[in-house]
Amino acid sequence: NAGVTQTPKFQVLKTGQSMTLQCAQDMNHNSMYWYRQDPGMGLRLIYYSASEGTTDKGEVPNGYNVSRLNKREFSLRLESAAPSQTSVYFCASSATGRSNQPQHFGDGTRLSIL
Amino acid sequence: EDQVTQSPEALRLQEGESSSLNCSYTVSGLRGLFWYRQDPGKGPEFLFTLYSAGEEKEKERLKATLTKKESFLHITAPKPEDSATYLCAVNYGGSQGNLIFGKGTKLSVKP
Numbered sequence: 001n002a003g004v005t006q007t008p009k010f011q012v013l014k015t016g017q018s019m020t021l022q023c024a025q026d027m028n029h030n031s032m033y034w035y036r037q038d039p040g041m042g043l044r045l046i047y048y049s050a051s052e053g054t055t056d057k058g059e060v061p062n063g064y065n066v067s068r069l070n071k072r073e074f075s076l077r078l079e080s081a082a083p084s085q086t087s088v089y090f091c092a093s094s095a096t097g098r099s100n101q102p103q104h105f106g107d108g109t110r111l112s113i114l
Numbered sequence: 115e116d117q118v119t120q121s122p123e124a125l126r127l128q129e130g131e132s133s134s135l136n137c138s139y140t141v142s143g144l145r146g147l148f149w150y151r152q153d154p155g156k157g158p159e160f161l162f163t164l165y166s167a168g169e170e171k172e173k174e175r176l177k178a179t180l181t182k183k184e185s186f187l188h189i190t191a192p193k194p195e196d197s198a199t200y201l202c203a204v205n206y207g208g209s210q211g212n213l214i215f216g217k218g219t220k221l222s223v224k225p
Contacts, residue, residue: 004157033212042118042215043158043201058212090157100146100165100205103213105157 002026004106006091012112013081021076021109023091029104031097032074033058034066036087037108043090049074050097081113117141120202120216127223130191135219137202138184147185148213149178150201158201192223 007022025032034046045058049068063085065077074093078085088110092103117140127133139147146165150158162171164180171178175196177188187200199220203213 040217042217043203043213044215045212048212092157100163102148102160102163104160105150107155107157 004091004093004104006089006106006109008109009107010110012114013078014114015081015083017081017113018077018079019081020078021089021091021111022073023075023106024073025091025093025104026072027093027095027104028071029093029095030071031094031101032068033092033094033103034064034074034076035090035092036060037090038087046076046089048097083113085111086113087111118202118204118214118216120200120219122219123217124220125222127189127192127221129193129223129225132188132190132192134189135187135200135221136184137187137216139202139204139214140183141204141206141214143206145205147180148203148205149185149187150203152199152201152218161200189221192221194223194225197221197223 004025030051033048035043037043044060047066049055052071055066067075088108090105090108092105094101094103119138121136149161152158162178167182169180175190179186199218201218202216
């Protein structure tokens with residue numbers, strides 16, 4: 001009963017490097033989300049995918065790209081990492097994008113950019 | 115501006131000492147309010163959804179209530195294992211299921 005799985009769990013990058021954070025869910029959910037969590041701030045939405053084949057910007061999309069690879073997988077890419085992107089990144093999924101559906105989260109990727 | 119504010123930021127309780135956490139919101143057109151628990155190094159774990167004023171949900175020592183402007187998470191006779199950060203989030207119906215999160219209340223329960 002894995003739920004939402006994120007890889008890697010930890011990563012250190014140098015400024016300017018690129019990387020892709022992976023997320024997969026096994027709950028047959030339609031909607032998936034990427035958040036970042038910074039000290040003293042609430043979770044902030046980066047991008048979301050309401051259903052397979054669609055993606056939309058959230059509150060803080062600059063510097064990121066996403067790909068909804070299939071119904072299970074939703075990846076987040078940093079093309080040219082910056083120190084301001086040091087954060088903990090969480091992937092979440094929900095059965096649908098409707099407002100009454102709770103989101104279920106993975107355990108995060110802790111990313112440090114030097 | 116739509117906002118979600120949680121108070122207090124941190125709360126220390128003795129085991130068995132009941133208390134409440136507050137989540138106030140200023141969104142218009144609330145579609146749902148969610149409570150999550152987050153342990154260190156883990157992702158948020160879903161606890162409750164509340165949809166309308168007057169609604170209540172319970173799970174073990176936790177009880178969530180909702181009014182038109184705020185929600186309370188009541189913790190009755192807490193145990194050390196209830197120590198965690200509790201997050202509140204609201205869906206205002208802006209886009210799909212998008213949520214606005216509060217900054218959380220860090221609860222510590224001492225034996």
